[in-house]
Amino acid sequence: MGVDPITFEVFRNGLVAVAEQMSAIIWRTSFSTIIREMLDYSTAIFDPAGRIVAQACRIPIHLNSMSRSLRTALVTIDTWRPGDIVVMNDPYSGGQHLPDVQTFMPVFVDDALVAICGTLGHHLDVGGMRPGSYAADATEIYQEGLRLPPIKLAENGRMNDRLLALIAANIRQPDKTLGDLRAQTAALEVGAASVRDIVQRYGAPAFREYSDETVATSERRMRACLAAMPRGTYAAEACLDDDGVSDEPVRVAVAVTVGDGEVTVDFTGSSRQRPSPINATISSTESATYYVVMAVADPTIPANFGCYEPIRVIAPSGTVVNAELPSPVVGRMAITHTITNALFAAFASALPGRVTAAYYGMSNVHVLSGDHGAGGQRWIFVDIEVGGWGARAGKDGLDCYSQGVHNLANTPIEMVEAVYPLRFTQYELVPDSGGAGAFRGGLGAARDIELLDERGALYTQFDHCKIPAFGLFGGRPGACADLSVESGGRSTRLPSKVSNHPLRRGDVFRMTTQGGGGYGEPRERDPALIERDLREGKVTPAAVTREYGR
């Protein structure tokens, strides 16, 4: 290696700092609650070949995903000039789902392309048949919104106003979407300027060399970690209750083969794609796989293209893990959570101390809307609630906390009530919802929302109302999710996925989220932990008798 190790370290951190700087702009100023509370956005620096060199990634599902899109864009758009910005959101051009709008800007120094800056943000609405572009009843991607293959949003520093007008004409909240696009553009410009500073500091040839070495170092480290894992093939599967159309469970099957410094993850045997939006494109499946391998291998390896080189993904096309056009895909998180739980189970046989039992396993999306909000305006409230972590070797699962491929914040109740005609009546942990075990699964939460508007509609995309989060090594499964609406003193149970369910003033939507699976035999649980749980009311005396025989 010709590079000086010290300069290299300074360079690598410097590039991550640029991505972080871009990230801060988008996060602090975002109109999209999905960007700012669910951290569903990402910024990155790529080399001219489209390989990701540095990334500020807030949620695992974006690992390397922009790289696939950028490489499509590099093929379809043949001239990139200074001041150009390319925009795209097409899942069938390397993306994951339509709300994720990606933008890319080439960075030139002395007429040579040295790097590309990129941003990805989940927008509030990109059109389609349902508000928020979350159509549970979509059967084709054409119902999910405006599809943008790679196209120039700016040329030579000038924004393409006609393209912006076309986008604005096809979406529900153009002001907010264009505002977020403006933040993405500002971030690209700030990022490009900082990259140019770095190039000027080191010179273009050194920049290239260091950037290659950044990728190569991560690849070496990942291969070393994989080489240290016990060789063999480890199979497992995990299932969703249903796809929202038919009652048939959706299966994700995995066979993980650890070889010499590499790993192959084969999804053969997974369910065929469904005419509902729970499908995932290959980009989503790869990201979920990369996340689990990073988490069990070594989370400290600087994340870039090199980490993913030794990971091979086999996903038969036409299945839920590699859907084909025109399958709808907006709810792809359902599959990616399931992939994560299946992979934890597969790695459990090889590395039992490095995984967790199954977690809540779903982005529990719920949307309430109505026609008469503040100022008589139509309103839409979108939120996602989490449940309990899977228990781990030596530790209980965390209660009601983000796990797996996403990482999100709840919306403050007081902020919601100040803006929407909604009132919360409960937000508490659910006793006994964590799977019993030597280590207990994390608790789910109960969150109840009353409608104050005259009429409203409810949309949900939950799962694991029938199939619970499984335990490991004798640990019991967690409790299932449960949804209901209380109306005029009567409670009606809902299926996990409802679209356009009518609500009237005073109706209360109640949700109970999934508990995590337990780890190890319940009889091996430390009595002091049982005592603590009883004192805190996290388990009831009846459950202690039933599950732990005390």
Place this chain on the structure above:
Amino acid sequence: MIRLGVDIGGTFTDIVLIDDDAGTLTVAKVPSVPADPAAALVAAVRRALERAGASAEHVAMLSHGTTIVTNAVLEDTLPATALVTTAGFRDVLEIGRHLRPDMYDLMQDKPRPLVPRERRFGVRERTAADGALLVPLDADGAREILDAIRASGAQAVAISFLHAYANPANETAMKRAVTAALPGVLVAASSDVCREIREFERTSTVALNAAAMPVVARYLDALRERLAPVLPKTQVLLMQSNGGSMTVGAARQAPAHLVYSGPAAGVLACQFIGRLTGRDNVLGFDMGGTSTDISLVYRGVPRMTTEGGIGGHPVKLPMLDVHTIGAGGGSIAWLDAGDGLHVGPRSAGADPGPAAYGRGGTEPTVTDANLVLGRLAPDRFLGGEMRLDRDRALAAITERVAHPLGLDPVRAAWGIVRIANANMERALRVSSAERGYDPRDFTLVAFGGAGPLHAAALAAPVGFPWVLVPETPGVFSALGLLVADIRHDLVQSFLARTDDVPPARVEALFADLERVGHELLAEDGVAADRRVLQRSADLRYVGQAYEVHVPMPAGPLDAARLADVTQRFHAEHQRLFAHSAARDPVEIVSVRVAAIAPVVPPALRERPATTTAPKPVTRRPVFFDELDGFADCRVFDRRDLGPGARFAGPAIVEQMDSTTVVHPGQVVIADGWGNLLVAVGGHTPA
């Protein structure tokens, strides 16, 4: 009149004495007594009075920074506390915001809630977002809870009801019930501490406040007892995280304001030295043994934040925005699995300390690297009170870094300093350029034991034209205690669009907060003509979630001034985030009033220039990358650098509490206030 500033740190208790009549400043340092901080404080007071030849009778004021709350939180020694919330919401404190700090780590833990579940109680009551009282406090339910709290042995009670910021009636009723039923138990309501929207953050703040009340009460009782015989007539003040000081009475009620009492003093000292030397924009760089604190003063005003927290617990109170990174003199250099060199955040601390201390430390630290590079001298550390062992430093670096990387040990030492510098450089950028502040408009103020060792190397790449090294970098923070105004920060959340809210409504909110501010200052004994009330507001574009803090124009709020504030918001948004939208609607989220009793600044005297060409006390070889290796370098004693002294780098300046490195091409001038000014390059001082 004599004023004392006492900074109680983990290792040392520093004191600064200012005699306003003589215009002199005296400093001293005594070892801290962690088990009894008041004892060290009294020892420091005696030492300073003795050294200054001053009489206790003339001491009008003693201000001090304390880590008592900080340590109680971080060491998990807060007393048993109960929490009463709206029924159905007792777990808000434990559920928090869900967000995990580490994306990958499957073994991570969640911060333990400040109040465990068995001491959290829900009572039937409800207020709406607009302040309408929907359900009055259920008195029977409250009584049952009081019995349970009594049985739980809690020493303090926190009350946090939904939307209490908009109408505190139910919280006030609950507080009254607690006070009546549980004598001796301390109680705090969220509406007393933080009238701000967002239930989790407000609940966390009041829980921390209540839990800290018994701790602070005990400490202040001990302090009064110890101090009474020494300084019977002195007013005692405490430093708050917001950079203001508070009276002992206020601290007993609102101890959550003390969480960053320690670092706040340094920020104020920077503001003061900036004002004294005509520098409006300064960046504070306080590098100690385990960490570095970075702060910013812009146009004479320190930057604040309301998004701080401690130990994973949010504290929703305005505090000075101090960016702390785990890089100090004791930070350990190590190699990761891929042979990547890292420095910190693990530190060798004071014990065993760097390898060069010879106390059993075998891992190389930043101090070891500086010693190998000749920047520190083995026989002149801490004024010669402590010997450093260069061989041990060299061995640690050779074995742990140089050998595995195939580098020469000196290059490896240089690598350690470079990596540490790169970490700090990144933090300096985050604190300045990335927040929209142009470093070229700022002076970097270097203090703490290790600040002046590194500052001159960092200034050039970030773009600071000047580094200022104060006279006594090691005790500089304590100076800040003497310049802190008495301050109360008041807030009222109120969501309204600026284009349709009647200005009179907002004016009424401000007037209300100002009335409370006057009352609080009156309780502190501040006369009406000494009070200053400053208005500001938090604004955002409708639909955003994070607010931008904007000062309000003077005078009663009318339509024109409201429009002016909206304009200021657009400009600030542009500066911070590189974009804005002048036509988009803007909303107010909170209005704020700072009620202040300004302190009379110490009357220091500028000394006229006398010397110009100081003589070095010695020379030694010091490594500079710019010179491709070791160069014979002049070493100055700080005491020889009187006003007007001027010399060029490369050079080393040594003093009891710090060492300053001046790089080749840099020019130093000593000013009349005892500071060294380093012109960083590209220009020479006028």
